Amino acid sequence: xxxxxxxxxxxxxxxxxxxxxxxxxxxxxxxxxxxxxxxxxxxxxxxxxxxxxxxxxxxxxxxxxxxxxxxxxxxxxxxxxxxxxxxxxxxxxxxxxxxxxxxxxxxxxxxxxxxxxxxxxxxxxxxxxxxxxxxxxxxxxxxxxxxxxxxxxxxxxxxxxxxxxxxxxxxxx
Amino acid sequence: xxxxxxxxxxxxxxxxxxxxxxxxxxxxxxxxxxxxxxxxxxxxxxxxxxxxxxxxxxxxxxxxxxxxxxxxxxxxxxxxxxxxxxxxxxxxxxxxxxxxxxxxxxxxxxxxxxxxxxxxxxxxxxxxxxxxxxxxxxxxxxxxxxxxxxxxxxxxxxxxxxxxxxxxxxxxxxxxxxxxxxxxxxxxxxxxxxxxxxxxxxxxxxxxxxxxxxxxxxxxxxxxxxxxxxxxxxxxxxxxxxxxxxxxxxxxxxxxxxxxxxxxxxxxxxxxxxxxxxxxxxxxxxxxxxxxxxxxxxxxxxxxxxxxxxxxxxxxxxxxxxxxxxxxxxxxxxxxxxxxxxxxxxxxxxxxxxxxxxxxxxxxxxxxxxxxxxxxxxxxxxxxxxxxxxxxxxxxxxxxxxxxxxxxxxxxxxxxxxxxxxxxxxxxxxxxxxxxxxxxxxxxxxxxxxxxxxxxxxxxxxxxxxxxxxxxxxxxxxxxxxxxxxxxxxxxxxxxxxxxxxxxxxxxxxxxxxxxxxxxxxxxxxxxxxxxxxxxxxxxxxxxxxxxxxxxxxxxxxxxxxxxxxxxxxxxxxxxxxxxxxxxxxxxxxxxxxxxxxxxxxxxxxxxxxxxxxxxxxxxxxxxxxxxxxxxxxxxxxxxxxxxxxxxxxxxxxxxxxxxxxxxxxxxxxxxxxxxxxxxxxxxxxxxxxxxxxxxxxxxxxxxxxxxxxxxxxxxxxxxxxxxxxxxxxxxxxxxxxxxxxxxxxxxxxxxxxxxxxxxxxxxxxx
Ligand code: FES
Ligand code: FES
Numbered sequence: 001x002x003x004x005x006x007x008x009x010x011x012x013x014x015x016x017x018x019x020x021x022x023x024x025x026x027x028x029x030x031x032x033x034x035x036x037x038x039x040x041x042x043x044x045x046x047x048x049x050x051x052x053x054x055x056x057x058x059x060x061x062x063x064x065x066x067x068x069x070x071x072x073x074x075x076x077x078x079x080x081x082x083x084x085x086x087x088x089x090x091x092x093x094x095x096x097x098x099x100x101x102x103x104x105x106x107x108x109x110x111x112x113x114x115x116x117x118x119x120x121x122x123x124x125x126x127x128x129x130x131x132x133x134x135x136x137x138x139x140x141x142x143x144x145x146x147x148x149x150x151x152x153x154x155x156x157x158x159x160x161x162x163x164x165x166x167x168x169x170x171x172x173x
Numbered sequence: 174x175x176x177x178x179x180x181x182x183x184x185x186x187x188x189x190x191x192x193x194x195x196x197x198x199x200x201x202x203x204x205x206x207x208x209x210x211x212x213x214x215x216x217x218x219x220x221x222x223x224x225x226x227x228x229x230x231x232x233x234x235x236x237x238x239x240x241x242x243x244x245x246x247x248x249x250x251x252x253x254x255x256x257x258x259x260x261x262x263x264x265x266x267x268x269x270x271x272x273x274x275x276x277x278x279x280x281x282x283x284x285x286x287x288x289x290x291x292x293x294x295x296x297x298x299x300x301x302x303x304x305x306x307x308x309x310x311x312x313x314x315x316x317x318x319x320x321x322x323x324x325x326x327x328x329x330x331x332x333x334x335x336x337x338x339x340x341x342x343x344x345x346x347x348x349x350x351x352x353x354x355x356x357x358x359x360x361x362x363x364x365x366x367x368x369x370x371x372x373x374x375x376x377x378x379x380x381x382x383x384x385x386x387x388x389x390x391x392x393x394x395x396x397x398x399x400x401x402x403x404x405x406x407x408x409x410x411x412x413x414x415x416x417x418x419x420x421x422x423x424x425x426x427x428x429x430x431x432x433x434x435x436x437x438x439x440x441x442x443x444x445x446x447x448x449x450x451x452x453x454x455x456x457x458x459x460x461x462x463x464x465x466x467x468x469x470x471x472x473x474x475x476x477x478x479x480x481x482x483x484x485x486x487x488x489x490x491x492x493x494x495x496x497x498x499x500x501x502x503x504x505x506x507x508x509x510x511x512x513x514x515x516x517x518x519x520x521x522x523x524x525x526x527x528x529x530x531x532x533x534x535x536x537x538x539x540x541x542x543x544x545x546x547x548x549x550x551x552x553x554x555x556x557x558x559x560x561x562x563x564x565x566x567x568x569x570x571x572x573x574x575x576x577x578x579x580x581x582x583x584x585x586x587x588x589x590x591x592x593x594x595x596x597x598x599x600x601x602x603x604x605x606x607x608x609x610x611x612x613x614x615x616x617x618x619x620x621x622x623x624x625x626x627x628x629x630x631x632x633x634x635x636x637x638x639x640x641x642x643x644x645x646x647x648x649x650x651x652x653x654x655x656x657x658x659x660x661x662x663x664x665x666x667x668x669x670x671x672x673x674x675x676x677x678x679x680x681x682x683x684x685x686x687x688x689x690x691x692x693x694x695x696x697x698x699x700x701x702x703x704x705x706x707x708x709x710x711x712x713x714x715x716x717x718x719x720x721x722x723x724x725x726x727x728x729x730x731x732x733x734x735x736x737x738x739x740x741x742x743x744x745x746x747x748x749x750x751x752x753x754x755x756x757x758x759x760x761x762x763x764x765x766x767x768x769x770x771x772x773x774x775x776x777x778x779x780x781x782x783x784x785x786x787x788x789x790x791x792x793x794x795x796x797x798x799x800x801x802x803x804x805x806x807x808x809x810x811x812x813x814x815x816x817x818x819x820x821x822x823x824x825x826x827x828x829x830x831x832x833x834x835x836x837x838x839x840x841x842x843x844x845x846x847x848x849x850x851x852x853x854x855x856x857x858x859x860x861x862x863x864x865x866x867x868x869x870x871x872x873x874x875x876x877x878x879x880x881x882x883x884x885x886x887x888x889x890x891x892x893x894x895x896x897x898x899x900x901x902x903x904x905x906x907x908x909x910x911x912x913x914x915x916x917x918x919x920x921x922x923x924x925x926x927x928x929x930x931x932x933x934x935x936x937x938x939x940x
Contacts (some may be wrong), residue, residue, distance in 0.1 A: 027510050052197020054410070056360045056443045061855040064360055092197030105195040109187050112821035115829065116651025117194030118360040118410030124195060132836035139868055146863045150855065152411050153651050154825055155832030156863045157870050 015126035021085040024095030029170045036082035041065045043081060044091060052092035056150075063090070063149030066122035067091045075148075095128060104128055107165040113160035119151040127163055130159035137167060181664045184820045188656040189647060189675060190408065195242055199411055202378045207435040210366065211240050211280040213428050214287035215421065215438070215448060216294055218269040218276060221517040221848025222304065222316075225267050226297035228276060233293035234770045238286035241432040242294070244277045248427060250396030253413055254419045256386060260319065261483035261520070263423045268434035269298070270318055270482035270611070271517055271791065272729025273448035278438045280428040292438055303848045307456075307477050307514035318482065318515040325480045325601040326488035326513040330568055337470025338506030342462025344546040349655045350459070350535040350913040352898075353842035354479075355452035357524060358860050359650075360767040361410020363449065364439030365731035367425035375426055380409035382417040382648055383688035384680045394423050395430065407678025412650040413521035413833070414449050417690055420484045443853045450522035451843050453513075454479045457535040463543050467554040469505075472539075474498045476511035476532065478557040479522070485522035487513045488624070492780035494528035495754045499567040500536045502558040517848040523690065526894045529617050530834065534916065537613040537899030539880075542912060551903070552586045562879055566785070568618070570623070570776040571857060577787030577813030578616055583872055584811035585612045585789035592793060592807065605798045607927075608806075611903025614789040615896040619692040619887055620771035625780065629687045631701035633709045634661075634764035639751030640674035641666070642665050645701070646686035648678045648695050649650040652890055654694045655821035658853035660818050665702050666710070670730035672750055684766055692888030693771055695818055696784065699885040704767040712763045717748050720756050772884060784884055788892040790831070791898035796908050799933075801924030805901060809871040816889040823889055827872040830893030836861045839917050 007074050015073055022031045025048060032047065044050045044067070056064035058077050063074040068090040095102045104127050107113065116119040123146065130145035137145065151159060193199035208679060230242045245252055245264040252266070253259035267272050277294050281287040304310040310323040317323060339345060365379030374397070382388045384404040392399040412483040421438040429436040440448065460473040476494055491513040498509045544551035559578050566572035589612050596608055621627040643662050647654050656716045658675050662668070676682050686697060714725045717735040726741045734749035757763065793807035808831045817823045840859045844851040852858040870902035872893075878884075902913045911926035 023718035044667070045204070046206075049206070050197075051200060055439075056203075056362065057855040059442075059854055059856055062360065062836070096196050100193070100363070101195065107189045108195045112825050114191070114194055114651075115653065115825055116360065116409065116411040117190070117199060118201065120194050121197040143863050144674035148862075150360065150860060150862055152360050152413075152833065152860060153829045155835075155861075155870065156866050157832075158821065158825055160865070160868060162916075 008030050015070045017107040019082065019139050021081055023084050023086065024088040024159055025029060026090060034081045036080065038081045039077055040067070040081065040084060041076035044076060050091050054118055054121060056118070061162060063126060064119055066125040066149060071132070073126055091126060095124060103169065104131070107162040111153065111162040113162035114158070115153035119149060123149045123151065123159060127166065131166060181818060183187045183664070184660065186459065186656060186819065187669070188653060188661050190651050190655050193700065198646060199408060201361055201408055201545035202380055202405065203361060203439045203448030205366045205378055206437065207366060208369055209251055210435040210437055211277055211282060211428070211432055213425055213436045213438040214284070214291050215424050216277040216291045218265070218272055218274040219296070219642065219939060220269060220298055220300055222271050222301040222681060223269050223298040225265060225269060225299060226299055227277065227296040228869045230277060232295070233279065233290040236286060236290050236293060238281065239279060239284040240434065241428050242290065243282040243427050243431060247431060248349035248394060251393045254390050254394060254423060255484050256418055256482045256486055257392070257488070259939060266595060271519055273519060274482070275424065275702040278424040278428055280432050280434070283762060304516045305338045305518055305845065305848045307479050307516060310514050310516050323515045324512060325484055325515055326491050326509045326565070330495050330498070330507065331507040332508030332569060335473055335506045335508045337472045339462045339750055340782050341464060342470050343465040344543060345462040346539055346542040346546060347888050348914055350457045350538060352455050352531045352534060353837070353916050354454045354519065354521070354845070355524065355841050356446060356843045356858055357412030357413040357839050358858070359413060359415055362442055362445040363416060363420040363441045364437070365425070366435050366437045367422070367429040368435040369429045369433055373397060374404060375421055375429060376403040377426060378405045379422050379491070380412065380416050380648070380650070381406045382412055382650065382690050384678060385420060385646055385685045386688065387558050388680050390419055391422060391426055395426055404680045404712050405678065407649040409648060409733060413525045414527070414690065417688065418450060420448065420671045425601060433923070442855060446843065446853055447850055450485065451518055452486070452524040453521040453528065453531065455494070455531040457532060459535050459539050461539040462544060463547060463554070465547060467547060467549045467557045469502055469558045471506040472499065472504050474509040478511065478513040479518055480513045480520050481516055481520040483520050485520060489780065490523070490528040494532040496567055496618065496780060496782070497616070498531045498532050498536060500533060501560050501614060503560055503564055518845050519843070525830065525833070525891050527691065527891065529615065529895050530837065530898065532647055533615045533700055534898040534902070537896060538902060539913070541899070541903045541906065542590045552582060552589065552612065554809040555582055566774065566781060568778045568781045570774040570778040570781040570874060572774060572783050573784060573882065573884055574712050576879060577785065577875070578614065580875045581787045581811045582614050585614065588811070593793065601715050601795060605641070606795055607798060607908045608793060609904040609906065609908025610791065610793045611907055612791045613657060613896040613899035613902045613903060614787070616785050616787050617811060617892050619696060619780060619784045619786060620773065622780035623773045623778050623784050627687055627700065627773070628685065628768060629693070629697040629771055630766065631686055631698070632684045632703065632764065632766040634762065635675060635713060635750060635754050635757070637754055639749065639754035641672050641750060642674045642676060642877060643669055643799065644676040644683045646683045648689040650689065652694070652826065654689065656819045656822055657695050658698050661698050661702050665706050667730050672733060687771070692786065692890040692892070695886055695888040697771065700769065702768050702795050703885070704769065705765045709765045712765065716753055716757065716763060720753070721747055723747060740861055742803050743815045755907065784887055785800040786812065786887045786889065786892045788812050788896050790896045791852065792897065792900040792904045793802050794904040794908055796905065796923060796927065798927050801920035801927065803839055803918065803920070803923055804907060805844045806834060806867050808867050808897065811873040811875060812889060812892055813875040814889045814892060815878050816886045818886050823874060824872045826889045827893035828870050830891065831870065831897050832866050834894045835866065835901070837899045838915060840865070842917055862868055894917050
């Protein structure tokens with residue numbers, strides 16, 4: 001019934017299938033016993049109450065659930081608990097450094113890179129991944145990097161202006 | 174014409190909700206959780222049209238972890254909802270009319286168990302013939318979807334002598350336009366938590382566009398007094414009209430009351446797609462005649478709207494289409510007939526643009542075709558028919574004087590000249606790519622219209638904590654109402670953002686302000702402030718005067734508190750707001766509230782609007798002749814909606830609205846076959862991604878109003894969506910000589926049209 005749902009009822013009712021996993025979330029060590037097929041997005045939102053990571057399509061199409069695993073951008077709705085044992089995960093909550101906003105966040109604020117904000121955490125993770133990997137991205141590289149993140153509110157204009165500003169200010173990230 | 178005041182000094186503020194949004198710390202209502210919280214799931218019909226023979230929940234009830242199962246028998250009050258006409262069953266007793274009709278709902282300790290329980294509920298149906306088009310529903314022997322039949326609403330407008338008009342016409346164009354079932358596709362699907370409180374009260378943490386209306390509807394369904402229902406309705410991850418009607422609230426509320434536990438429901442995208450509202454698909458036939466000078470002599474319009482299974486705001490949307498069928502043109506002879514028909518196709522309802530988008534696609538298409546037929550520049554034809562400052566509105570009714578139509582037309586025409594020259598100078602250097610440019614204009618009414626309850630209001634007070642508390646019953650769906658409130662209040666009062674506490678979206682704390690729809694929020698905040706600020710300033714200054722013995726005339730409000738203005742150029746802080754608040758004794762308050770109605774036309778024309786905004790769009794497309802793919806490379810708009818309150822908010826609405834309609838024009842259709850959705854998620858229902866939009870868009874705000882206009886800034890939530898489709902259609906015609914009549918325009922038809930054209934050109938060359 002729920003597309004892309006990895007947890008079946010039988011599994012969730014059985015407790016003996018649970019496994020211990022160990023991982024780092026935003027640089028904090030975590031250890032928990034979990035059904036190995038629980039989706040990472042549910043783990044983050046329900047177990048860790050990190051609700052900055054959103055859910056919208058559940059099938060890897062919208063990017064609202066974007067997080068980084070070991071520095072690579074992934075859709076958390078497509079990753080299961082057993083795949084992240086020993087991994088290091090960064091979510092939107094881990095982007096701002098010691099209470100000051102990350103330059104990408106500041107640029108989104110000042111350029112109107114969001115409206116409802118529901119796509120924003122995922123979008124910022126995607127921008128972060130882009131600027132981490134590409135020193136001076138071209139327009140095409142910006143488009144490609146954000147093509148997996150849908151925004152229904154802004155028409156992408158404010159998002160593009162924010163990304164361009166981040167690049168123009170040559171922030172060392 | 175004058176530049177209207179120095180509206181507003183700081184229009185590039187950072188939104189008050191911004192920081193929480195970019196850091197992910199903002200809790201949306203679907204992010205909330207409570208202790209003992211259960212998860213709700215709703216069982217929807219397996220068929221688009223059927224009679225329920227039996228519902229058996231025995232099995233499901235025995236499932237471990239299930240805490241409550243409800244069917245129609247468990248609805249305490251009226252088992253119906255609908256903003257105007259409550260005709261939609263909360264839980265169906267017998268008759269199911271679309272695949273989103275709810276039959277039962279479950280609350281369980283986990284989502285998985287709730288889903289399993291739904292599978293265990295056995296429903297026996299007797300399948301009925303499916304009415305999957307308005308035409309089928311209108312057949313004589315079609316089964317009746319509702320006791321009164323299959324027609325939800327008829328609307329019409331008539332002026333002059335249409336036949337005489339056509340008789341004098343030098344050219345006539347007749348065309349039928351078809352527009353799709355667009356989905357709002359807000360990124361946050363419907364959901365939230367409903368919490369039972371003491372004494373049978375509940376708190377409903379679920380997004381909506383009119384908290385008080387939800388409270389009213391839920392009171393009727395739950396049979397508990399409105400005072401016992403608190404609606405917390407902000408923030409939302411988008412709505413665009415789609416969350417205006419009730420969605421999951423009644424199920425969550427009944428489950429919470431039955432189980433005694435908080436119940437969370439957050440629809441999956443597929444559930445949202447099946448149950449949620451869509452934009453009305455319409456078939457619009459227009460026959461339009463002009464004389465050789467390009468004056469429109471007659472326009473005959475026929476609109477058939479597929480309203481789906483239930484009413485919601487279907488009648489008002491049809492009225493809106495009928496009203497806007499003449500657009501910003503003065504057409505002497507006109508007959509418009511509209512009919513909104515029940516079918517088994519989902520539920521059509523409120524959606525940004527509200528019937529204007531559909532009819533504008535048809536009207537502007539007619540203008541472009543007529544211009545071609547008589548060999549006139551289309552914008553010249555528009556100019557010859559455009560409304561003037563004091564002309565009546567499209568239903569012949571009086572409206573607030575405005576020259577917006579002419580201004581946006583001239584503004585977009587300028588852009589067209591520039592872009593056309595650029596294109597001539599540097600055509601694409603790929604022989605398989607062709608480009609074209611098109612423009613279109615529109616006029617769009619704000620507020621609910623004549624004869625509709627459209628109250629607004631607000632409250633401003635000095636709180637105990639020394640904050641200027643400004644409260645409105647509006648919701649923040651992303652549009653930026655918080656930023657609008659901050660700008661207007663701080664600039665009107667002269668206080669600082671830090672002095673403010675903005676309260677919205679919670680019926681326990683805010684006055685009723687009417688709905689957050691129909692581009693009315695910005696306008697109503699401004700109007701409310703105009704009404705309240707004098708009295709509020711007076712109250713604060715009186716108090717300050719009582720404390721300091723400085724006379725009221727020598728003080729004014731400022732950043733942080735009350736300032737003395739005794740000597741010229743001396744400006745000193747006398748008292749902070751906090752100090753004033755501390756001096757307020759128990760039986761004293763500083764509070765001003767207001768109630769008023771959205772301004773309407775003085776003429777008794779049902780649904781007729783009074784404040785209109787105007788928009789003009791320029792679209793440039795590049796068509797790939799090998800694939801038929803249409804890429805929009807420019808989407809620029811000129812908007813006349815009065816002064817800009819927030820620059821980022823304004824541009825964001827226009828760009829975002831434009832792109833939403835780019836999707837409407839080229840990609841989006843919630844396809845149905847036999848009353849069932851074929852598209853079920855964002856993999857088959859495609860909305861524009863960053864790859865589908867122009868890399869930069871230009872928004873021009875024409876801020877001036879006519880001299881003495883007392884109505885202030887108008888809302889721009891919808892205007893940017895309205896004239897996009899016809900501009901893109903015209904651009905396609907400019908590129909390949911093909912007139913699209915059906916949205917979304919497919920690559921297949923473009924490929925077919927352009928290859929036929931090339932064949933014709935080839936034949937010409939050989940002859
Ligand atoms: S929710 Fe994961 S990609 Fe859409
Ligand atoms: S800001 Fe609403 S979806 Fe992007």
